[in-house]
Amino acid sequence: MSLKEKEKKIKELEEKLQRIKNDPDLIDAVEGKRIEDTITRYKEHTYSSLSAYDRVYLARKSERPHIKEYIANLFDDFIEMHGDRFFKDDQAIVGGIGYFNHLPVTVIGHQKGRNLDDNMKCQFGMASPDGYRKAMRLIKQAEKFNRPIITFVDTPGAYPGIEAEENGIGEAIGQSLMLLSDVTVPVIVFVVGEGGSGGALAISIGDHIAMLENAVYSVLSPEGFASILWKDTKGERVGEACEVMKMTAKDLYEAHIIDEIIPEALGGVHKDPALTYRKIRQVITEQLDALVRVSKKDLLNRRYAKFRKIGDYRG
Amino acid sequence: MSLKEKEKKIKELEEKLQRIKNDPDLIDAVEGKRIEDTITRYKEHTYSSLSAYDRVYLARKSERPHIKEYIANLFDDFIEMHGDRFFKDDQAIVGGIGYFNHLPVTVIGHQKGRNLDDNMKCQFGMASPDGYRKAMRLIKQAEKFNRPIITFVDTPGAYPGIEAEENGIGEAIGQSLMLLSDVTVPVIVFVVGEGGSGGALAISIGDHIAMLENAVYSVLSPEGFASILWKDTKGERVGEACEVMKMTAKDLYEAHIIDEIIPEALGGVHKDPALTYRKIRQVITEQLDALVRVSKKDLLNRRYAKFRKIGDYRG
Amino acid sequence: MDKLLKERRHRLNEFKDYLGKKPASKHVEIPDGIYTKCPQCEGLVLSSHIKENMYVCPKCGRHMYISGHERLEQLFDNGKYKEYWSSMKTNDPLDFPDYDLKLEKAKKRTGMNDGVIVASGRIGHIKTVVVVMDNHFMMASMGTVAGEKITRAIEYATRKKRPLIIFSSSGGARMQEGIFSLMQMGKTCAALKRHMNAGLLYISYLTHPTTGGVTASFALLGDINIAEPGALIGFAGPRVIESTLRQKLPEGFQRSEFLVEHGFVDLIVERNKSRETLITLLHLHS
Amino acid sequence: MDKLLKERRHRLNEFKDYLGKKPASKHVEIPDGIYTKCPQCEGLVLSSHIKENMYVCPKCGRHMYISGHERLEQLFDNGKYKEYWSSMKTNDPLDFPDYDLKLEKAKKRTGMNDGVIVASGRIGHIKTVVVVMDNHFMMASMGTVAGEKITRAIEYATRKKRPLIIFSSSGGARMQEGIFSLMQMGKTCAALKRHMNAGLLYISYLTHPTTGGVTASFALLGDINIAEPGALIGFAGPRVIESTLRQKLPEGFQRSEFLVEHGFVDLIVERNKSRETLITLLHLHS
Numbered sequence A, B: 001m002s003l004k005e006k007e008k009k010i011k012e013l014e015e016k017l018q019r020i021k022n023d024p025d026l027i028d029a030v031e032g033k034r035i036e037d038t039i040t041r042y043k044e045h046t047y048s049s050l051s052a053y054d055r056v057y058l059a060r061k062s063e064r065p066h067i068k069e070y071i072a073n074l075f076d077d078f079i080e081m082h083g084d085r086f087f088k089d090d091q092a093i094v095g096g097i098g099y100f101n102h103l104p105v106t107v108i109g110h111q112k113g114r115n116l117d118d119n120m121k122c123q124f125g126m127a128s129p130d131g132y133r134k135a136m137r138l139i140k141q142a143e144k145f146n147r148p149i150i151t152f153v154d155t156p157g158a159y160p161g162i163e164a165e166e167n168g169i170g171e172a173i174g175q176s177l178m179l180l181s182d183v184t185v186p187v188i189v190f191v192v193g194e195g196g197s198g199g200a201l202a203i204s205i206g207d208h209i210a211m212l213e214n215a216v217y218s219v220l221s222p223e224g225f226a227s228i229l230w231k232d233t234k235g236e237r238v239g240e241a242c243e244v245m246k247m248t249a250k251d252l253y254e255a256h257i258i259d260e261i262i263p264e265a266l267g268g269v270h271k272d273p274a275l276t277y278r279k280i281r282q283v284i285t286e287q288l289d290a291l292v293r294v295s296k297k298d299l300l301n302r303r304y305a306k307f308r309k310i311g312d313y314r315g
Numbered sequence C, D: 001m002d003k004l005l006k007e008r009r010h011r012l013n014e015f016k017d018y019l020g021k022k023p024a025s026k027h028v029e030i031p032d033g034i035y036t037k038c039p040q041c042e043g044l045v046l047s048s049h050i051k052e053n054m055y056v057c058p059k060c061g062r063h064m065y066i067s068g069h070e071r072l073e074q075l076f077d078n079g080k081y082k083e084y085w086s087s088m089k090t091n092d093p094l095d096f097p098d099y100d101l102k103l104e105k106a107k108k109r110t111g112m113n114d115g116v117i118v119a120s121g122r123i124g125h126i127k128t129v130v131v132v133m134d135n136h137f138m139m140a141s142m143g144t145v146a147g148e149k150i151t152r153a154i155e156y157a158t159r160k161k162r163p164l165i166i167f168s169s170s171g172g173a174r175m176q177e178g179i180f181s182l183m184q185m186g187k188t189c190a191a192l193k194r195h196m197n198a199g200l201l202y203i204s205y206l207t208h209p210t211t212g213g214v215t216a217s218f219a220l221l222g223d224i225n226i227a228e229p230g231a232l233i234g235f236a237g238p239r240v241i242e243s244t245l246r247q248k249l250p251e252g253f254q255r256s257e258f259l260v261e262h263g264f265v266d267l268i269v270e271r272n273k274s275r276e277t278l279i280t281l282l283h284l285h286s
């Protein structure tokens, strides 16, 4: 049974329990408790044995908090900044300035929409060159004012379209990688949902990379991967692709690609966002505390070494 | 009589003389010489008493050398570079790298066309934001490689159009002014034709500003000026505007806006471009010789002071 | 080429029309105690109400002309600020016909010697240098006085390590001072670069209308660009472009919202949120 | 969302088609002494003539596949260069099914351990570090070996203060090494930034086809970007885009000339002018 089906079953059971509870003729307290425990055990079992494919399903859930919720819950006096100063204000990337505790920080992240209208506006979180150029403008501004940068990554990938190619989506991502690799302020990255391809990487070069428990991060979507490598056009081997790609937080932590896993509530971050916000807040606090003490030179050298060492070769 | 009419008359006389000269029955050597002297005197008189309006007429002549001729005649191994890395390759601005004598330099200038086709391609030398952004890219590149910059100014002004406004023509000009004011390599500017408005100024912030004898440089075209200030829509007061605006090389030299006037052949640079190329070559040689000896700090301080002092106020 | 020139002439004529007639907000006089007709919604509002509302129409939100000094009073803590170089006057470098008369008239009308006011004081306790362009003085066009005062303001901010806010509003370069006006664009941008190099904050605050040489120099170079709602902001005037292209311009062309969409303005802030927003931004950068 | 995913899957399938079948130049085998049919003009040309002509069709100018080593021989003075790190092999970090077999096949076909060749030598007497991506080795996709070799090449150039030329050609990131491949984009760009900070010259030379993660990392970041005529250069493959948008792409989309027009390539240089142009550029920057 897929996680989607299991979740449907859980939902049905919970609704049933609710109906029973609300009808005093049908149940006594003891029996209610027993049913409740059964559901809880089923949930625990379901969510403690998630496959990589299940994580992909969870990572893409539209109920998950989006960038604006993270901003609202983690930062004070946030002011959103708009535009790349060349061409456009790409809604697929949100950026601005606010306080973390009492320290000014720059926040940048992908924006996915919740309804079709929003989805269209922000292209399902797939940014165009103008989005990455907006991000770069804000990164340079953060550097000028010595503000740490915190990014939230949640995108299926960069936008594949005529205008995006015309305006140099490849160039924009490359520039962004180069810029972040050398920016003299601390950069903390949170992969909170889907970390897809170069479009995700473009704002993921940082000093500390944390990933939510059910987030995924990969070179390409598992669908694309199965399709390219196995000519699987019907999606029959997507689950297999998810496993083999090692795209879950746990896989990436073990491969030393990310530094930390942020726990989510049972069933996903959206079941209890506050829990995850608290943990993220703690990570930012700890990291800023450590990173602002490091000299700019050491900061850059460490960041360089962090990415420099990724590889697996011999000879 | 306007200069245009006088030039027509000169041309007719010269053609007549040529016909006479070619017919041995019609003339003897002495008489030929006498007619020739008369023409020469008339030419000398005409071109030694040019009004500001006449200079505008000469400055706009399509026969004048354009940027590509200056490049071909002054620099070796020139390689043109294209594109702003954001959006477009604006043909209204030409830029590239070549040798001046044996020193690598970056050359940037406006490009006007000679025929309608070229005119359309390069918008009559009216650059769009992408043109100024291409120039800025090449200026930054010149700074990276410590190459002096030489600019050739010849534009009616920046392009007034929807796309130019959408893409921030004002922002692009402002950025260009800011960048050139602070670039750590020598910048030598030649106003070779029409120096129109912010579109000209954008590549005219330099350490040495030279202007061709018949070039003009002004806050706005005299037509625009007469129209705005005197509601002259029929062009009746354009001549007066030319005088009052003080837009000729001589006026600007006296007002300490430019540093040097480059002589042109009688009748305009196109009558003997080699003469003017020689003089430009000499100016570049002298200036580079002096400017490369100056420390970067002094170079920037002097350039700052040069523009800082322009003004005329009291109190 | 002749056709081009003719067209250019025509365009510029239209531009003049625009400069002379357009900015409706400029002509909304607000005498105390009587009603004023909003140029946008045409509603009648008590003039004193409009003034209390910082010259924003309470019915439709139209941001009308506010004098430079009124803006400064509403911006600085307790309305207190020091003005600099207010007596500076132009020497009329082109000796331009009737320019002196025009200046005299503008002075009588506004009590100022030029459209640019330089002020310094505290905003949310933070010492800040503020420039306001008041377009009741010859459209706050930029001649040598405006250029010099703005440059001095920037240099002062750099020297004192203070943030800088410029409220732009201008018809562009001042024609009567010809090339001297054009050069002020380079001068102000050069000064701004030094302020920027010093790591200081520059907020550009664009108000209706900002065009020409001001748009093409310091007005769009802010670390943060803010615009008032509905302000016209562009290099070439809309009529110039319209008559060049012989086609209708898109709805909202060159308005604040258009500039946000095209990536040149960070945020649109209503006048009654102006002080509050600036205080937040100043603190975030202090 | 499901529809989106389905579409994405469809797109990627098309992308695969593209990667697997498209680059016609890849499949033009040129055995000595017989005729070869040009994939563009379909003319028959003596194979030895094509080889002498640096694999450019003498009839229509089509730039066909040239092996990495042949390119290097034609580029360096007297065809002499030193190759680095040629024995480096991947450890197959994902332990990916059948990847080892694929690698073995590619090695047999090309004699190389990876599609990236790093070389150093003199070009017009100037010591230069050169990287060539040879797409006969698994489309020269970038896995950890390609990423490591390119990074070492850049670091070597930085350390020795030498100019760097990278001839790109790639299907993008190597899928079989998953996230490790993606990270090579960041690694190479970080190394490039240090080369740039040192004031050294980087010429990116784009050849057919350059797509995906190579386009979106170092390939468009040159101080000077050069392209071979008619090369396909893009992030998303044209079929991916076409099937997403369900419309015909414009003529010449993502070809070298298109990139010049849109401002991302400085110049298009024909292969027989390549060495001469690079010598001029190297000298201008030495």
Ligand SMILES: [Zn+2]
Residues within 6 Å of the ligand: C038, C039, C040, C041, C042, C043, C057, C058, C059, C060, C061, C062
């Ligand atoms: Zn109203």
Ligand SMILES: [Zn+2]
Residues within 6 Å of the ligand: D038, D039, D040, D041, D042, D043, D057, D058, D059, D060, D061, D062
């Ligand atoms: Zn052919």
